[in-house]
Amino acid sequence: MSKYVLLYKGFERFWHWMQALLIIFLAFSGFEIHGFYSFLGFQEAVLYHNIAAYSLIVLTVFAIFWHLTTGEYKQYIPTFKNIKAQLDFYLLGIFRNAPHPTKKTLLSKLNPLQRLTYFGLKVVLIPATIFSGLLYIFYRYPGIYGIEAINIGSLKIIAIAHTACAFMLVAFLIGHVYLTTTGEKITTNLKAMLTGYEELEEEVEEEKNGNQ
Amino acid sequence: MRNIFLGLAFGAIVFVVIIGVLKNREVEKPLLLELKEKYTGRKDIKKVDHSKFENLNKNFKEPQEVTKECESCHNLTAQEIMKSNHFNWEREEYIKGKGIIYLGKKNSINNFCIASHGNEKSCAKCHVGLGLDENGNMVLDAENIDCMVCHDNTETYMKAPERGGEPVKTLNFEKIAQNVGNPKRSNCGVCHFYGGGGNNVKHGDLEMAQFSPDKSVDIHMAVEGVNLQCVDCHITTNHNISGKLYSLCSMNRERVTCEQCHTETPHKENIINEHTLKVSCQACHIPVYAKVNSTKIYWDWSTAGKLKNGEPYVEKDELGNHKYMSIKGSFVWGKNLKPDYIWFNGSASHYLMGEQIENPSVPLVLNPLFGSYRDGDSKIIPVKIHTARQPYDPVNKTVIIPKLYDPNKGSGAFWKDFDWVKASEIGMKENGLPFSGKVDFIETRMYWPINHMVSSAKQSVQCVECHTRKGSRLANLTDFYIPGRDFSKIVDYGGTLMILFTLLGVFGHGGGRIIAFYKRRGKQK
Numbered sequence: 201m202s203k204y205v206l207l208y209k210g211f212e213r214f215w216h217w218m219q220a221l222l223i224i225f226l227a228f229s230g231f232e233i234h235g236f237y238s239f240l241g242f243q244e245a246v247l248y249h250n251i252a253a254y255s256l257i258v259l260t261v262f263a264i265f266w267h268l269t270t271g272e273y274k275q276y277i278p279t280f281k282n283i284k285a286q287l288d289f290y291l292l293g294i295f296r297n298a299p300h301p302t303k304k305t306l307l308s309k310l311n312p313l314q315r316l317t318y319f320g321l322k323v324v325l326i327p328a329t330i331f332s333g334l335l336y337i338f339y340r341y342p343g344i345y346g347i348e349a350i351n352i353g354s355l356k357i358i359a360i361a362h363t364a365c366a367f368m369l370v371a372f373l374i375g376h377v378y379l380t381t382t383g384e385k386i387t388t389n390l391k392a393m394l395t396g397y398e399e400l401e402e403e404v405e406e407e408k409n410g411n412q
Numbered sequence: 413m414r415n416i417f418l419g420l421a422f423g424a425i426v427f428v429v430i431i432g433v434l435k436n437r438e439v440e441k442p443l444l445l446e447l448k449e450k451y452t453g454r455k456d457i458k459k460v461d462h463s464k465f466e467n468l469n470k471n472f473k474e475p476q477e478v479t480k481e482c483e484s485c486h487n488l489t490a491q492e493i494m495k496s497n498h499f500n501w502e503r504e505e506y507i508k509g510k511g512i513i514y515l516g517k518k519n520s521i522n523n524f525c526i527a528s529h530g531n532e533k534s535c536a537k538c539h540v541g542l543g544l545d546e547n548g549n550m551v552l553d554a555e556n557i558d559c560m561v562c563h564d565n566t567e568t569y570m571k572a573p574e575r576g577g578e579p580v581k582t583l584n585f586e587k588i589a590q591n592v593g594n595p596k597r598s599n600c601g602v603c604h605f606y607g608g609g610g611n612n613v614k615h616g617d618l619e620m621a622q623f624s625p626d627k628s629v630d631i632h633m634a635v636e637g638v639n640l641q642c643v644d645c646h647i648t649t650n651h652n653i654s655g656k657l658y659s660l661c662s663m664n665r666e667r668v669t670c671e672q673c674h675t676e677t678p679h680k681e682n683i684i685n686e687h688t689l690k691v692s693c694q695a696c697h698i699p700v701y702a703k704v705n706s707t708k709i710y711w712d713w714s715t716a717g718k719l720k721n722g723e724p725y726v727e728k729d730e731l732g733n734h735k736y737m738s739i740k741g742s743f744v745w746g747k748n749l750k751p752d753y754i755w756f757n758g759s760a761s762h763y764l765m766g767e768q769i770e771n772p773s774v775p776l777v778l779n780p781l782f783g784s785y786r787d788g789d790s791k792i793i794p795v796k797i798h799t800a801r802q803p804y805d806p807v808n809k810t811v812i813i814p815k816l817y818d819p820n821k822g823s824g825a826f827w828k829d830f831d832w833v834k835a836s837e838i839g840m841k842e843n844g845l846p847f848s849g850k851v852d853f854i855e856t857r858m859y860w861p862i863n864h865m866v867s868s869a870k871q872s873v874q875c876v877e878c879h880t881r882k883g884s885r886l887a888n889l890t891d892f893y894i895p896g897r898d899f900s901k902i903v904d905y906g907g908t909l910m911i912l913f914t915l916l917g918v919f920g921h922g923g924g925r926i927i928a929f930y931k932r933r934g935k936q937k
Binding site: 233234235238241242243246290294295296297340341342346347349353354355356359360363364366367368370371374375378381 | 676677682683685686687688689785786874875876879880881892893895896897898899900903904906907908910911914915917918921922924925928932
């Protein structure tokens with residue numbers, strides 16, 4: 201028995217897709233600033249990169265608020281239980297059409313590998329990117345008595361850290377997009393993130409409810 | 413009732429905000445507009461009409477007579493002049509590592525015509541004195557101050573060539589004396605545009621096109637624009653003229669800055685204002701110099717002295733610039749040049765007469781400008797670098813000051829007799845320096861900061877001209893990180909590799925799944 205469940209709520213989907221758009225645009229404009237290619241023009245790339253960066257920060261603040269108030273942050277607490285089974289699935293089982301080793305439920309919609317990855321993304325990589333980005337912007341800033349500078353010897357460390365973060369985010373993005381195809385059907389996960397609904401097995405749902 | 417109050421309160425807030433916004437717009441006129449209004453179409457209002465003074469109404473024979481009449485009213489001014497570097501050809505300077513010295517045209521060494529002492533008869537044409545004594549020295553007393561060269565407003569005053577600063581004696585001194593006033597571009601330009609023996613030879617950003625330039629040459633001096641005169645920026649108090657160039661000066665004082673009119677943060681965009689901590693205004697706003705006529709960028713003295721049929725000769729390049737002169741050697745000129753860029757904190761050093769050169773195999777910088785990224789006072793400035801090969805004494809390891817000019821053949825002056833050893837012997841002796849009898853040539857460099865020929869904002873250097881991997885204008889300044897130009901090899905190669913591996917993983921894994929899928933379907937059949 202299975203039924204359609206609202207797995208991803210309205211805000212969650214809005215946040216996810218906005219974040220996706222912003223990060224893709226930030227990577228695109230950011231690597232232009234880094235000197236890889238010339239498309240928007242350096243000045244324009246910097247301008248739009250900064251606007252997108254501020255938008256991402258605002259979005260992130262809202263997302264943190266939403267996660268804390270709804271308790272959804274618990275979804276991301278890493279667990280090492282079943283991690284081997286999940287790894288085995290991706291490395292072997294998936295080729296043999298084996299079933300997913302962990303069941304997706306409303307209260308635990310992420311598998312152990314996802315938990316670990318997203319935890320790293322949200323607690324380490326995105327904060328590091330935003331923090332180095334803020335330093336990049338406010339390394340020089342207009343003060344009351346003219347332009348002032350923070351007490352850091354050189355932009356070099358900040359810029360290199362920010363670039364390293366960007367590379368990791370792009371690598372994550374590629375892996376992430378590919379892994380959306382590993383649901384029940386190729387488009388299952390994508391559809392769920394678009395519509396919010398996914399077909400989940402009901403008994404597990406009841407079991408969970410029973411436990412509460 | 414409550415709603416009415418709330419509505420009123422809201423309306424009031426909106427009203428106040430609108431008034432506030434509109435009022436701000438009225439008050440804050442852009443600074444640039446204010447400056448334009450202040451300077452455009454100014455009329456020279458004279459406070460004194462010198463033609464009404466009886467003592468200037470006479471037939472002057474000698475320029476000294478004019479000076480005497482000037483000083484009869486301006487009776488304390490001579491003291492100011494006699495303290496000035498324009499008259500003394502030296503200033504008190506402090507140089508790090510060398511202490512306090514008196515340095516100026518009198519005793520400095522450059523890599524154009526090298527040095528003035530011994531050659532005053534030719535060089536002192538640009539001295540604000542009226543001539544030399546019988547020994548060929550400049551006369552530095554009150555009677556021999558040349559007031560007219562700076563204050564003539566008729567544009568007729570002229571110094572005689574090779575007369576040590578004397579004016580042409582046939583001038584109408586009476587008319588000039590009756591038409592004196594604040595110095596104009598023409599007064600400053602007759603010397604400062606022709607330094608080094610010809611138009612634009614030395615500076616590169618000061619030349620005769622600036623007597624009446626258009627906006628594309630110099631946005632500040634443009635006749636159809638704000639038409640600034642030199643002294644509008646080079647503010648002068650008691651004949652002490654602010655602003656000086658580091659070809660002769662060492663200390664960070666009495667400088668003329670863009671900021672004195674434009675403030676330190678003149679841009680609308682903060683991100684550009686933030687650049688002003690490390691980048692001078694000139695670096696972006698003077699994208700090219702020598703816009704109209706060429707400037708000298710290389711001077712090779714070692715080829716000088718070739719003669720055709722026993723006579724010195726001159727060769728010109730396709731632009732009409734001297735390519736070779738028997739008296740001076742070979743030259744390379746440049747036009748519409750992109751400046752070089754260096755860090756500069758406002759203080760400089762100088763190679764001094766007689767100083768021993770530590771390592772003659774590397775180019776000797778005659779005026780090293782101090783600065784670096786780490787130094788909080790340093791900014792990036794544009795410079796013209798003038799390179800030369802000039803005579804030096806390989807035994808004593810000193811730069812040679814040759815005797816160049818003398819009116820007579822057989823005097824030993826290089827420009828008449830073309831003998832390096834003889835000219836060096838006389839020149840060094842006149843300057844009280846030892847000479848071994850050997851002449852070699854050493855490569856030297858001079859840094860000439862570029863401050864004039866400012867372009868319009870639209871034509872200023874664009875972001876991408878520095879923020880780029882290839883051909884950055886700042887390619888030579890490698891002691892700091894520039895976004896777009898610099899990168900960490902480890903992060904860039906490592907990051908690219910990581911992305912490639914991710915893609916490889918994705919395609920490998922995805923491919924495996926596709927193969928597995930078709931295999932399974934085959935078995936099911």
